[in-house]
Amino acid sequence: MVVRVVGIDHISVRVGDFETSKAFYDKLFKFLGFKVLDEYADSKGWTNGKTRYWIGQADAEGKQHKFRIGDIGLHHYAFELRSRGDVDALQAFVKELGATIVDPADEYYDDYYAVFFLDPDGMKLEGMKYGEEHEKAARARARKRAAAKAKTAKAKTAKAKTAKSGARKKRG
Numbered sequence: 001m002v003v004r005v006v007g008i009d010h011i012s013v014r015v016g017d018f019e020t021s022k023a024f025y026d027k028l029f030k031f032l033g034f035k036v037l038d039e040y041a042d043s044k045g046w047t048n049g050k051t052r053y054w055i056g057q058a059d060a061e062g063k064q065h066k067f068r069i070g071d072i073g074l075h076h077y078a079f080e081l082r083s084r085g086d087v088d089a090l091q092a093f094v095k096e097l098g099a100t101i102v103d104p105a106d107e108y109y110d111d112y113y114a115v116f117f118l119d120p121d122g123m124k125l126e127g128m129k130y131g132e133e134h135e136k137a138a139r140a141r142a143r144k145r146a147a148a149k150a151k152t153a154k155a156k157t158a159k160a161k162t163a164k165s166g167a168r169k170k171r172g
Contacts, residue, residue, distance in 0.1 A: 010045070010052035011077060013123065016066070018042060018057040020120045024097065025055055028125075031093050032079060053077075067121045076116065076124035083129055084113045090127040091115040 015021035022044055029035075034046040034053070043056035069075060081087055084105075091105045094117045102124065103116035114128035 007050070010054055012043075012045075012054035012056060013074065013077075014058035014062055015055050015119075016058055016063050016121050018055070021055050024099070024120050025053070027097055028094070029053070031090070051079075067123050069122070069124055074123065076126055078114070078126035078128050081127050081129050084132055087113050087115050087127050087129055091117075 025044070025046065029046040032048065034048045034051075037045040037047040037052060037054075039045070043054055045052055045054040047053075079090075081090065087105050091101065094101060094115070100118040101115065102118060103114070105113065105115040107113050111133045112128065112130045113132065114126050116124055116126045119125055
């Protein structure tokens with residue numbers, strides 16, 4: 001038997017100031033279409049029906065060490081968005097929130113459009129869209145093939161009608 005992962009159920013991160021982070025994530029997740037999943041005295045979770053994201057208060061020892069990109073552990077968390085336009089909208093929203101944008105909305109790899117920003121503890125978050133330009137090009141190629149196919153079918157139909165009409169004239 002082979003066990004298969006069918007998705008990532010949730011992520012849970014520890015935060016330095018629970019109230020500050022809760023306010024930040026409440027606004028961010030509302031913007032991203034998430035709803036509150038559950039809330040406790042020291043943790044809160046949100047979901048969009050597919051992805052679950054939890055924050056929880058770091059303990060006293062954990063608060064002594066600020067999050068630093070480059071340490072062992074989580075580097076960043078990426079939210080896959082519907083379109084490049086959504087990436088741009090997210091960037092504008094996080095600017096309004098006062099979040100630090102570390103890498104502005106741009107194409108970072110072939111057809112990989114993203115914005116990178118920091119939460120109140122400095123953890124890197126990302127909004128991204130991959131493949132939109134490739135999808136548009138594929139749809140354009142499919143439309144072109146369909147149009148060519150329709151043109152060929154129309155020409156064959158016209159040729160058949162001409163041949164049938166010519167055969168009737170010979171008999172008649």
